[in-house]
Amino acid sequence: MKITVLGSGGWGTALALLLTDNGHDVTLWSHSARRSALLEQARENPRLPGVPLPEALHLSAALDSLRESGAVVMATPSFAVRETARMAAPLLRQDAVVVSVAKGIEKDTALCLTQIIEEELKGKGRVVALSGPSHAEEVGRRVPTGCVAASRDMAAAELVQDVFMSPRFRVYTNSDVLGVELGAALKNVLALCCGVSDGMGLGDNTKALLMTRGMTEMARLGVALGGRKETFAGLSGMGDLIVTCTSMHSRNRRCGILVGQGKSVEEAMKEVGATVEGYYAALSAHQLAEKAGVEMPICECAYRVLYEGHSVREVVGALMSRNKKREVDESWI
Template structure:
């Protein structure tokens, strides 16, 4: 077993560090906050993000990025998407051996519409890494840290290296599949956060399971439409990183995107919600990016557009739901038929 570096000591980064430590790896967990480093090293806890969870002794935290990556051939990048570029720029100066970079961040960059792997490629020269891998799937950090059964997917343009990352993480509680569809895996993991905001809004408004089921199902159709237009395999969205991640994020209070949406549905404004959360809500930034991207791609995404209007145009959540319910009549299979037709053309 070797050394693995995890960059980002939030809930997900810490949970993945625990998985790697359970597998016998020596884990260096980097945080830019010295208080988190001190707590992890002295008390083996990270109470802000994972209350009551004990962190294995073979997880060593540091706030020194050079120290964190020195000698590591495996880097797991788990910082908020808005921090990806900055951290990658810092990595260029401290990587001392060719590495495999696995990211577990879910988002799309506004304005550029870049997926996380594309952002990494822009900032880190190819000669510094073997491959870029994404790890995604239905996985609440709280449950992973308690060793509850979880299944995820890894994907890369280099499938052999994806298999090596599969071996790095897989154990009896944390099952890992591989997929050749990097675009689909990244987009599914990112776009589901938008629908989770919508599910929270629906619950906050007091609507029932019928409304949420409709939102999840039609939200999946939107994800597949945009994903396919960008080159993803539509079948990916019926798997773990599509419908699987969508279900877990839209139906659980563990989901910070659902919790943020719930507060919005109850009448709180966005600034108040984000301040109360005290953690990054990736769906907010991704909604802006996906809305912009749908316009650029000419892809119809009415749910995303509605959530965008709630977040950034101060639209009333109840009015947005009413607008969605009174849209023009159409055939349910129309989306699937159009997607398959496009793939046949390819």
């Protein structure tokens, strides 16, 4: 199949390699001619050092390949998804499968990325979210990985399963696209929190507490908005939460570590040097929790530190001295 991957960061490149390995005819699009030329010159992405780009993989800064592509992978950072979908729309085949692989929630609208893509494509294409515990660095090295393809259109999700599946990359399907996308976006907030905890020198107990109760928060919001609770125990929920909160590959966690060590949020984001999706997702979580009327105390603390200038020590103290609770809140099960 002819496939265009829109976005040549670490994740777009790793997926372009996977799809080329799977025998597809792949074009990797960069949003600037300069970036595409640099990739062409090096035949390597600096985000995936030591992983050569095979000759069979086409590199381009033009969108022409979209006209013939049966599948299009949207792999830009979340803030660029709307403008990229808008640019792609006129060239897209009516029957193309559009695979959303970025993780985030739109800042002002609080929409998930497949919703933005559907808005911009105005009835063209069949949109699927592909998500899960999948560091680009590891997929680039062909490390065994599993993801979930989610869509209300199960035939489209199954097509994505067929196209991406390989002996190194398992793909499951799920019809709960909202649950999958919320898990993918919100775990970045919790990865920031776990990073802060590590940066402050707190312990494994603290991190496990943050991850477990953070998972409960994600699921509570997801269920209130129409997602399924079980989805949050799956690859895009618990799976992605584990990988992001425990790995140094996670830029969200690295950003949190710097904040926990005393750097300002601005300094930390600058030092990480790549998109810290959790920063934006913390604002969206705050807005969505307010709208849905659900409690998300850990995400709310992240919001207070990132957007309201509260100190991390202050919010840790506030979290630990909340009222007594039951572990299982039967009202939302």
